[in-house]
Amino acid sequence: MSSTSEEPRCDRDARGPATVHPTACVEEGAVLGAGVVVGAFAFVGSEVELGPGVEVAQHATLIGRTRVGADCRIFPHAVLGGEPQHTEFAGEATRLEIGARTVLREHVTVNIGTAPGGGCTRLGEDNYLMNGAHVGHDCQIGSHTIISPFCGLGGHSAVEDYAVLGAYTGLHQHARVGESVMVAGGAKVSRDAPPFTMVAGDRAKIVGLNSVGLRRRGFSTKTRAEIKHAFHLIFQSKLPLEEALARVDEEIGANPPVERLVTFLRKTKRGSCR
Numbered sequence: 001m002s003s004t005s006e007e008p009r010c011d012r013d014a015r016g017p018a019t020v021h022p023t024a025c026v027e028e029g030a031v032l033g034a035g036v037v038v039g040a041f042a043f044v045g046s047e048v049e050l051g052p053g054v055e056v057a058q059h060a061t062l063i064g065r066t067r068v069g070a071d072c073r074i075f076p077h078a079v080l081g082g083e084p085q086h087t088e089f090a091g092e093a094t095r096l097e098i099g100a101r102t103v104l105r106e107h108v109t110v111n112i113g114t115a116p117g118g119g120c121t122r123l124g125e126d127n128y129l130m131n132g133a134h135v136g137h138d139c140q141i142g143s144h145t146i147i148s149p150f151c152g153l154g155g156h157s158a159v160e161d162y163a164v165l166g167a168y169t170g171l172h173q174h175a176r177v178g179e180s181v182m183v184a185g186g187a188k189v190s191r192d193a194p195p196f197t198m199v200a201g202d203r204a205k206i207v208g209l210n211s212v213g214l215r216r217r218g219f220s221t222k223t224r225a226e227i228k229h230a231f232h233l234i235f236q237s238k239l240p241l242e243e244a245l246a247r248v249d250e251e252i253g254a255n256p257p258v259e260r261l262v263t264f265l266r267k268t269k270r271g272s273c274r
Contacts, residue, residue, distance in 0.1 A: 157173060184204075198210050206273050
């Protein structure tokens, strides 16, 4: 039951009603989807919305305008929806959105957005955030990412689909990590990490092509070969960047992953790892 005077709103379907431990606090106004479980001493604020099947473990805290997608798992002492760690935040109506089937392990913290940053911190679906990771305000995280223990993602940074951040990775504000990037543990990423690469070090540099990641995603032999050729032209040929990108356009042609790599590089504002 809720510790407030009224029960939280509960959407019911075949999963059955939400289950709330007697010691948990679910404030009036919170929306709990069918089959939600809220554990002992957890706190769910009045503006939180939990999709069907969400599991909130003991001592977890969900506050702010936070929406959690179906079948997410939130482990003990995670804090989701806290105010941005930004000196100019003045209580604007910003929010946090987390996609379905995302796992947030112990002591993970994710802040809501800021008005200047677009107003929303967003995580896609099927992400796995390990213990102690922090996602700052206005971050945009794709789907199928792995963010390892004690990673720190600065405000406004972005991580694209299937990227893996090793333990203790530091991601600078506004920096981007492209799709299927493998970031080595302890790396300090101050410039954009281009898609399909492996980066390491302080400050992070490209150390190779993430061939294992490409195979795991099921890219065809032809697609992997063309990505490898683009990687060689851009990062190993010593051609000026624009000339290398023009060569990629000319020699490879229509290949969606390669086109995404080229677009990523042409849109960089911080410069990219080399």
